[in-house]
Amino acid sequence: MTVDVDLPDHIRARCTELGDGVLYAVRTLARQLADDPRLGERAGRLGLYTATIDSDTFDACPPLIVRYAYGPPLLEADRVEIRDVEATGPLPHAGEEQAPAPAPDPRMRQIAARQVTEAWRRITGWLEQHAPATHAALLPGASTHEIGALERALGVRVPAELRALWLLCAGCEDAPGAGVMPGHGWALMPLGTVAASYRRHRDDQRQPGVGWGGDDSTVWKPSWIPFCSWSVTDISFGLFLDVETGNVGHWDDTSVRTVGGQTLSVLLEETADKLENPQLATGYLPGLIGGRLVWGPPLAADEAALWERFTG
Known part of the structure; x- marks a missing residue:
């Protein structure tokens, strides 16, 4: 049985910062975790794991440590959430001289x-x-x-x-x-x-x-x-x-x-766009429970039963 793997938006952005091949490598790991969520090593706390990615396996990707949570007590039993991606070696083009950042305008x-x-x-x-x-x-x-x-x-x-x-x-x-x-x-x-x-x-x-x-x-x-x-x-x-x-x-x-x-x-x-054009929204979706905004689908079963996705 496979589990759901959540790759949050801020982690995707972090992968993009680290190099062109990082997001692809982390997505590949996510597919592996869906089949084997205990693929990584325990990180000293219940429900937290670390996995490594070898830079030789993927083009334009430094060696990585990926930290993720799996199951209770942090998540539902059938969920994995990737929480951090860290480069442990030189990034592509790290040795090239960088132009100084311009002063804020x-x-x-x-x-x-x-x-x-x-x-x-x-x-x-x-x-x-x-x-x-x-x-x-x-x-x-x-x-x-x-x-x-x-x-x-x-x-x-x-x-x-x-x-x-x-x-x-x-x-x-x-x-x-x-x-x-x-x-x-x-x-x-x-x-x-x-x-x-x-x-x-x-x-x-x-x-x-x-x-x-x-x-x-x-x-x-x-x-x-x-x-x-x-x-x-x-x-x-x-x-x-x-x-x-x-x-x-x-x-x-x-x-x-x-x-x-x-x-x-x-x-x-982007938040305003998701609310005004919910049919185009990806990732977390806008929904309603009793007159309040709830991004979902919710993880809690009681909220999930009441949640109605907003479609415009």
Whole structure:
């Protein structure tokens, strides 16, 4: 019997960053895991495994470590979720001289902030019409004073895109259906939770043995600002914005952190596109349970029985 293997969007983006052949190699591994989910080695915690990919097997692919979860207590018995992909050797063209990155253009930041504003208004317009319970869970926007206070608390300047979002909505209430972003319930974090999450991640750096062995994937950089979590109260999984690159990253309950290739404005625009054009949606699909948005199909059996896919 085969099992379902989930290759999340942020992992696909990570594979694309690592090299042209990485996504193909990881997809090949995913097909193998569907037949044999215990193919990898246990990673010291129930339900967590690591598998290796030899660079000689695939073109344009460095040697890789792939970390995944299988079955209870983290997932259903017949599911695998790939959670991290790490290169353990040189990347293709790693020895070639790279041109320095251009300085950020203030005009481009203004454009990105405008894109965030437009995409968020599309999202909230859809919620107000189709998922009023989720719309009601959104908090009002923060003031510039509140965002400034958060910047001082973190010691990091909030980029224009995230500032634009928080000026419109400063998080969600702790209520069913508060998750807006595609996934199993990504909820916007209130600013107080943002600060608490940031401090927790930074404090973890001072503790030995955190994560998967102290490699770079467990490091939390000062430039990473969390903004979404599994729920308002459960911050063991979440999304952060890398201030230096403008890209969205992901962390999980194993302390593994990865940065993808997607900006906040693109994330919001794709969310709005999935809601407005559900027939074209792939991956997590928009659905409804009692007036609240639930991306699915849900994993929990009770939610799955009530979930209705939104088709427009």
